[in-house]
Amino acid sequence: MRVLEDDLFPSTPGKVKIERAGAMNRQLHRCFASTSTMFLWALFLVAMTASYLSFQSFVDTSSKYFAASWGGLYWERQIRASAAPRRPPGSATGAGMSVLVTGAAGFVGTHCSLALRKRGDGVVGIDNFNSYYDPSLKKARRSLLASHGVFVVEGDINDGRLLAKLFDVVPFTHVLHLAAQAGVRYAMENPASYVHSNIAGLVTLLEACKDADPQPAIVWASSSSVYGLNDKVPFSERDRTDQPASLYAATKKAGEEITHTYNHIYGLSITGLRFFTVYGPWGRPDMAYFSFTRNILQGKPITVYRGKNHVDLARDFTYIDDIVKGCLGSLDTAGKSTGTGGKKRGPAPYRIFNLGNTSPVTVPNLVSILEKHLRVKAKKNVIEMPGNGDVPFTHANISLARQQLGYKPTTNLDVGLKKFVKWYLSYYGYTRGSKNL
Numbered sequence: 001m002r003v004l005e006d007d008l009f010p011s012t013p014g015k016v017k018i019e020r021a022g023a024m025n026r027q028l029h030r031c032f033a034s035t036s037t038m039f040l041w042a043l044f045l046v047a048m049t050a051s052y053l054s055f056q057s058f059v060d061t062s063s064k065y066f067a068a069s070w071g072g073l074y075w076e077r078q079i080r081a082s083a084a085p086r087r088p089p090g091s092a093t094g095a096g097m098s099v100l101v102t103g104a105a106g107f108v109g110t111h112c113s114l115a116l117r118k119r120g121d122g123v124v125g126i127d128n129f130n131s132y133y134d135p136s137l138k139k140a141r142r143s144l145l146a147s148h149g150v151f152v153v154e155g156d157i158n159d160g161r162l163l164a165k166l167f168d169v170v171p172f173t174h175v176l177h178l179a180a181q182a183g184v185r186y187a188m189e190n191p192a193s194y195v196h197s198n199i200a201g202l203v204t205l206l207e208a209c210k211d212a213d214p215q216p217a218i219v220w221a222s223s224s225s226v227y228g229l230n231d232k233v234p235f236s237e238r239d240r241t242d243q244p245a246s247l248y249a250a251t252k253k254a255g256e257e258i259t260h261t262y263n264h265i266y267g268l269s270i271t272g273l274r275f276f277t278v279y280g281p282w283g284r285p286d287m288a289y290f291s292f293t294r295n296i297l298q299g300k301p302i303t304v305y306r307g308k309n310h311v312d313l314a315r316d317f318t319y320i321d322d323i324v325k326g327c328l329g330s331l332d333t334a335g336k337s338t339g340t341g342g343k344k345r346g347p348a349p350y351r352i353f354n355l356g357n358t359s360p361v362t363v364p365n366l367v368s369i370l371e372k373h374l375r376v377k378a379k380k381n382v383i384e385m386p387g388n389g390d391v392p393f394t395h396a397n398i399s400l401a402r403q404q405l406g407y408k409p410t411t412n413l414d415v416g417l418k419k420f421v422k423w424y425l426s427y428y429g430y431t432r433g434s435k436n437l
């Protein structure tokens, strides 16, 4: 410090005052000069940072826009063509619907989209092709849909801009909402995915539907799992559903409450379908009947859960074609939504139906049927059901659906699994009588 002071203020007497004053002036000047230089530099840095940040946000926004796998005139043309009903004029079944099917590359979504298309309705699908299970199976389902003229948009139901765009391009009459994070036990591994799809995604979709003009009628997939620990059988729609056993069940139950709110406030027509363990060709690889088949064919053991006191678990397994009839019956009987411009104009229907088979089968019995159709014995590990969200049994009372939708399941587990096994062997390239079977 001293050295610095001496350098700045030379110690020659007499000269000191003048020189010091001059030096001080120079110093002050230098100081001001350096302060203003620093100020200018700081200003420059702030300006640079601000322009960098705004450039970044521009890049982010525009990259989102430009990287989107949707949009453009060709895309819109494909959407319109896919959404156009093709029923013959004057057809007894009316003019036909335009249905937006969410989760269209999923198991139930694919079957429903095909059935709608085959009878002449317009269908546009949306699916995010996530990797919860093998996306190549979802892509194969998309190819199947494409070969029947059904276009599937690759996108997420959490993308409000995409949904708004779809409703902009097509005045959908109905939404069949099947996109969801499925699976009961996976909820312990990845709870956030259930909230993302089954809660946040549902709300984003409902927001788009309530804003749409005209508002569509909504039919959506709830689940038998909402009955949770209910032990009054068979499960009726009037039974309590406030004891979920898994986060999956809780998000489906939340969906029933959330859709009720949108029905109440905005006049959206809502039909919730409680599916009971749906199975069949093009099914979900995470489900027991599918993974058991894979393991049995590969000579790997399967784990069979058993309830307390050695009681077998049972499910009201429901064949996909029966579920499809229930979904189409729901779309056909759904009353109109009443709102416009986000405002309710009158009461709209709010319905909930069980779609089950009404004849539960135990899991060991499911395995025996598979062994028969595969002609291979399973290597079974029987263990007590872990506390993983499973419920011991499900059993649907379907009187309401029968009465109001004409729902009447016709396929028992034996016949349904035979069809599933036939599809599985062909899809995965097994040949009867050859070395691989």
Ligand SMILES: O=C(O)[C@H]1O[C@H](OP(=O)(O)OP(=O)(O)OC[C@H]2O[C@@H](n3ccc(=O)[nH]c3=O)[C@H](O)[C@@H]2O)[C@H](O)[C@@H](O)[C@H]1O
Residues within 6 Å of the ligand: 182, 183, 184, 222, 223, 224, 225, 275, 276, 277, 278, 286, 287, 288, 289, 303, 304, 305, 306, 313, 314, 315, 363, 390
């Ligand atoms: O109705 C529904 O709402 C749900 O149905 C389906 O759930 P679940 O009925 O649990 O079907 P699924 O996994 O095939 O297990 C079947 C049986 O096999 C037993 N199970 C399962 C796996 C295993 O390794 N071992 C075993 O014994 C298991 O303990 C159970 O007893 C859908 O996945 C779900 O998304 C939802 O739609």
